[in-house]
Amino acid sequence: MNDPFKQASAIRKVLTANEDAAGRIDAFLTEALGGEFSRNRIKSLIEQGEVSINGKVVTEGKKKVQPGDVFEIGMPEPEDPEPKGEDIPLDVLYEDDDVIVLVKPPGLVVHPGAGNWTGTLVNALIHHCGDSLSGIGGVKRPGIVHRLDKDTSGVMVVAKNDIAHRHLSDQFADHGRTGPLERAYMAVVWGRPRGLKGTIDAPLGRAGDRIKRAVKREGDDDAREAITHYQVIERYHERPDSTALAAMVRCNLETGRTHQIRVHMAHIGHPLIGDTDYGAAFRTKANLLPDEAKAVVNRFPRQALHAFMLAFEHPATGETMHFESPVPADMKELVEALRSGD
Structure with a gap:
């Protein structure tokens, strides 16, 4: 099949449909522009009167393309964002x-x-x-x-x-099943999960409010697939029966749902230290720790979760990019306190 468009002039957004042209103009332009703009973006430009066919403005994306149609697409300057820039260190x-x-x-x-x-x-x-x-x-x-x-x-x-946004969005929607996307976290949890590694396959949905999530039954209206793979990295204050008061766990996401790791680890009985939403009932376990570790745990201000590794395909070069970041100072202090007196 021939390339459906050929450049009609040196102007970048003037295009002429050839004999293979067919379909709705919004879908056709999205494909013809090589994914440079999303279909929603093309629809928005059409509705704003920025697209003309054969010199006449068109405002409906459902209009059909005809061979020989000449399109001119006006690209307005990007608008300033509603949120204002702030000098916050990155x-x-x-x-x-x-x-x-x-x-x-x-x-x-x-x-x-x-x-x-x-x-x-x-x-x-x-x-x-x-x-x-x-x-x-x-x-x-x-x-x-x-x-x-x-x-x-x-x-x-x-x-x-726009191009990078669309490409990356597709990778995250695919959850890395057909590409190099990978996300790995370090979590410090109460207790020690059974075995050294495992998989939690439990769908998630809303838990009665806009933010919190809970494990749902298969078939529930709002149940969405959620899969977490975990591996125990360290155990703290291990007992003769092979249980432990706490552990550091590496979690790899196969899906990426809201609060996924937090809900999944709580679901198997090992909520994250510091997680007041899903692990508040476990706070008293800190009383079993030595005084120094107990003090650090009790003042830890957040869920002990750090996204330490991210890999993805670069949207322009196709290169696999891989980045890691060590746990921040507050989690490092927490881990060192749990190791002490162990």
């Missing part, structure tokens, strides 16, 4: 024209929302990236393709343009 591991990879500290909210309209990672990225943001969906903003909870630290990748 720990950047890598950056180019397409992506930025960074380590999110604990306590930083990723995206502005109710109760957190400022002081977020998005505000920091808008300030840091400046004009290098070419626009996501027509707006100068960073493309968030995955999130970490406010009190979870670790490695994140963010898109800086």
Whole structure:
């Protein structure tokens, strides 16, 4: 099949459909532009009157393409973002024209929302990236393709343009089943999971409110597949019966649901230390620890979870990118306290 478009002029967004042209114009333009813009972005441009066929503006994406149609696509300058840039320090591991990879500290909210309209990672990225943001969906903003909870630290990748955003979004939606995407976390949990490794395959859904999640039965309306693979890395204060008061566990995500690791580890009886949402009933276990370790555990301010490794395919070069970040200072102090007196 011939390339359905040929350049009609030196202007980048003037295109002529050849004899193979067919289908709705929104779907056709999305494919013809090589994935440069999402279909929703193309639909938005059509509705805004930015697309003309044979010199006449078209406002409906369902209109059919005809061989020989000449398209002109006007590309307005990306709008300024609603969130404002803020000079918040960032720990950047890598950056180019397409992506930025960074380590999110604990306590930083990723995206502005109710109760957190400022002081977020998005505000920091808008300030840091400046004009290098070419626009996501027509707006100068960073493309968030995955999130970490406010009190979870670790490695994140963010898109800086539409093409990168679409490519990375597809990788995360695929959960790494057909590509190099990989996400690994370190968690410090109460007790010690049975065996040295295992898989938790338990669907998740809402737990009665907008944020919290719970394990659901197969077939429940809101049940979504969730799979976590875990491996015990260290055990603390192990007993003669092979149980332990706590353990460090590596968790690899096969899916990426909200609060997945936190809910899954609590589901098998080993909630994360510091997790007040899913492990509050285990706080008294700190009384079994030596005084120094007990004090550190009791003042630990968050769930003990760090996204230490992220791998993905670069959206422009196709290269597999791999990044790691050691656990932050607060988790390091927690682990050292649990090791002491063991």
